[in-house]
Amino acid sequence: MQPVSLFWRIFALNAVVLGTATALLLWAPVTVSVPVVLTEAVVLVAGLAVMLVANAALLRLGLAPLDRLTKLMTTVDLLRPGQRLPASGGGEVAEVMRTFNAMLERLEQERATSSAQALLAQEAERRRIAQELHDEVGQTMTAILLGLKRAADDAPAPLRQELHEVQEITRESLDEIRRLVRRLRPGVLDDLGLVSALTSLTEDFATHTGLQVTRRFDTELPALAPETELVVYRVAQESLTNVARHANGRRVTLALRHTDDSVVLTVTDDGSGIKAPREGAGIRGMRERALLIGGSLEITPAPRTGTRVQLTAPVSRKSSDHA
Template sequence: MSLFWRIFGLNAVVLGTATALLLWAPVTVSVPVVLTEAVILVGGLVIMLVANAALLRFGLAPLDRLARLMTTVDLLRPGQRLPAGGHGEVAEVIRTFNAMLERLEAERAASSARVLLAQEAERRRIAQELHDEVGQSMTAILLSLKRSADEADEPLRGELQQVQEITRGSLDEVRRLVRRLRPGVLDDLGLVSALISLTTDFAAHTGLRVLRHFDADLPALEPEAELVLYRVTQESLTNVARHADAERVEVSLRHADGTVVLAVCDDGRGMAASCEGAGIRGMRERALLIGATLDITPAPRTGTQIRLTVPAVRKQS
């Protein structure tokens, strides 16, 4: 039955019942209307309105559920669907909406993949230019400063040595930026070594205590999955340093039930689910890229836990 005929039928039932009562009930209407007759008429009208509202609420309930789902759907949290049963216009609208969600999720995943791959390519290009151009130029400056300092007399020698230390510190910062933009250790030594290097560097620069728990029997993953795990860890640690006001952070990587699970847990002040910024949405997009699941929940004691569950698909030979 279409929505039009369903609503028409509900109204017909109410009006038909009211007509039958008027025909067979021993009630008359005087002119002018007396108080008793007015009470009966108003009471009958109220009953008809209540019955009509209840029947319409029942008939339009699927549309209400669809409207609520439309206001809460998020393409970065795929899989949200409304059960579509039966026939008719309402069921067809629900099925069409679910099909639209599937199409949008697929298109969002494909577009996110293109954007993230382009972003990684740009990061590699910038890192290469920093290493080859800026790094080599600063190294040449350091060598020139050393020669000049060795040949200069005091107090010029001391000033040149100070400039030399400043330049050396800037070169170290450039190298650190290169490592952040392109984790070469990830390609050379693997995911665990890259995460150890990342957390060690994070602890040295922030002063936070970092605890690591990495399983020894982790399966080999696709390069894209390893890169996503590394980037999610990197962004999670950045969020801890900027927003959590924490003293300790724990990073774990475990193999469980055919998946690899990354967890970054801090003891900071926590984060509300409604406060997700660009960094967390970027992590969700990266998770979609490899079919992983990202969950952000309160930590067991205080703070926040970011949990990334990646299907353990082994590298193809």
Template sequence: MSLFWRIFGLNAVVLGSATALLLWAPVTVSVPVVLTEAVILVVGMGIMLVANAALLRWGLSPLDRLTKLMNTVDLLRPGQRLPVAGGGEVPELIRTFNAMLDRLEHERATSSARVLLAQEAERRRIAQELHDEVGQSMTAILLVLGRSADEAGEPLRGELHQAQEITRESLDDVRRLVRRLRPGVLDDLGLISALTSLTHDFATHTGLRVVRRFASDLPALDHETELVLYRVTQEGLTNAARHADAERLEVSLTRAEGGVELSIADDGRGIEAACEGAGIRGMRERALLIGASLDILSAPGAGTRVRLTAPVPRKQP
């Protein structure tokens, strides 16, 4: 039934019921109108308006649900759809909107994949240049400073040793930055070793206590899934250090039904659902890249838990 005939039918039901009551009810209208008759008419009009409003709300409720979804839909949370039943203008509108969401989610996932892959390639290039150029140059500076300090006398020798220490610390910072940009241990030793190294460096650098719980029976994952798990862990630790005001973090990676589950929990001040920043949205985009689901469980003063459930890639026949 079209929207026009739906509204027309609802109003016809109300008006027909009111007409039937007037015909069969033993009520007459005097001239001039008596007070009791006026009260009956006003009450009847009120009942008719309330019934009409209730029927119209019931008839137009699919449009209300569609409007609410339009205002709240988020492409980083895929799968938000309205049920469709029957034919007519309203169900067809809902089908069209659901189909549009399908296209937008597919295009968003495709474009996000291209952007993230290009970002990883750029990170590898920058890390390689830092390692090959800046790292080697600073190593050469260390050697020159060391030789100069051995041949110099006091107090120049002490100043050269101080410059050598500053250069060594800067070289360590460059190496740590290279590891963040390109987790070579992920390619060489696997996901568990990479996460262990990441959390160890994080605890050393920030002074926070990090508890690791990594299962030993994890299924085989492809490189793209492992990279997403690593980057989400990296971003989750960074967010906890910057915003959570936490003292303890727990990072776990366990087997889940049909995949693996990564969890990063802290005992900080928590966040509100409406306060998701660029870091969390970046994690959601990475989750879409591998078809994973990301949940943020938090409340003010109750800590935050980031939970990523990633499916195991199917083996190609």
């Protein structure tokens, strides 16, 4: 059966309203005098009002799918996939909705592919920079420290004190470079695994911010794919950075637990809290990383005060069997 176009459906709605009004005028025992009597004018105005209301209601019903489409088009976010419109039946409106859903599907796939390529390139660049800092700058500053030590041992007392001060400044700079290298590419993640990497991350965070950090890790966590471990680590890193910059809190809890088919990372602080998370570059970056591994990210107010960031990362059947 050929579907009825939107034009003919609207035409039919108006025809029904006008035909009903005409029938009422023909059969109603009402005549129009010249000049018009007040009661006749009241009846005509009331009839016109009924026609307008009925026409508006029918048009609203017929165009409601387009209103839903317009609303979704203005609010859709590719970082929150799965937003679709029901597109049952035939006709032009249903076809437009199916086309829009297909477009969203294609855009989400293209966004996921491009995000994955960008994040992989970003990690490769971080690895390269970390390697250069470690091999070139770090070794150079280590050599400078050794030279300063030898010079201080042979220098007279007044100069020896100044050399010791320069040596201490150089050592602090070397420690800062090593900390930057760990942030750029956490070697402990590759060598000792996710739990050790998160432990090192939180200890370093507590040392440099003065905040109290509580860790809660399940005793038996499944083996995760390397890209999943990296995403969990990066989300934890960004969450702690946001706590230090914006939360104004004193305590942070980092938890990692295992559900039936996923690993859940939760970072909760006792800071000022949020009413609605600002979708800055950091938060959107975390969402993109979550989508990269087929996970999800939720940012909500904590039960009492503060903010809770929760990443749900799926565990592949292969990894679970291996564990």
